[in-house]
Amino acid sequence: MRYQVELSHVKWKKCMQMQMAMHCAPVLAGLKPSNAVTLDYIDSKELIQSLAGSDIKCGLIYSGNGKCLWLLYREQQVNQYLMDSENQRFLKHCGYSSFQxxxxxxxxxxxxxxxxxxxxxxxxxxGLILGYPLCDVIGFIKNNGQNCLYC
Incomplete structure (x- = not known):
């Protein structure tokens, strides 16, 4: 894959916009219900401001050691995906009682x-919240993250 070789030669400026573009393009383009991105703590305010007025929401999953793990999501798409009865059964097994x-x-x-x-x-x-198929999430768990068919 030639583009990967070329990307490896680019001197990326580490900034919030670049991190969002690299990690969240599918959700920004409306192709995926959600994505996760880890940003420096100081970039959190800029993230929130950059999404203001859009239909993309962000939820803080974790902050520590100067970093924040954010979930960027389209609420309607995520809720629709999580309404699937098999997905709800899996979430219930994981200890979830509500599916909103x-x-x-x-x-x-x-x-x-x-x-x-x-x-x-x-x-x-x-993984399920990020929109991965349930069979992939279960396969990842059963195989301890190994033996994948594609990365």
Whole structure:
């Protein structure tokens, strides 16, 4: 893939806009319901301001060590995806009792905090919230992140 070789030679300026473009282009373009991006803490205000007036929302998942993990999402698309009965069954198995994005973010934030503190396993349901097919999320869990067909 030639573009990957060319991208590796570019001297990227590390800024919030570049991070969003690199990690969140599919959600910004309306092709995916959500994406996650890690930004420096000082970029959080700029992130919130840059999304003002758009239909893209952001939810803080975790902050620590000067970094913030944000979920950028289109609420209607995420809620629609999470209405699938199999997705709800999986989320219920993970300890979720509500399937509205605001309630899910609250629970995910707590589960991610426990993970970062070394008190719980990684909350793999994040993959489902990011719009990955349930079979891929389950396969990732069963294979411990190994043996994927495509990266």
């Amino acid at each position: 994005i605001q309630n899910i973010l609250y629970t995910l934030k707590n589960r991610y905090r426990l993970y970062k503190a070394g008190q719980a396993d990684f909350p793999h349901e994040l």
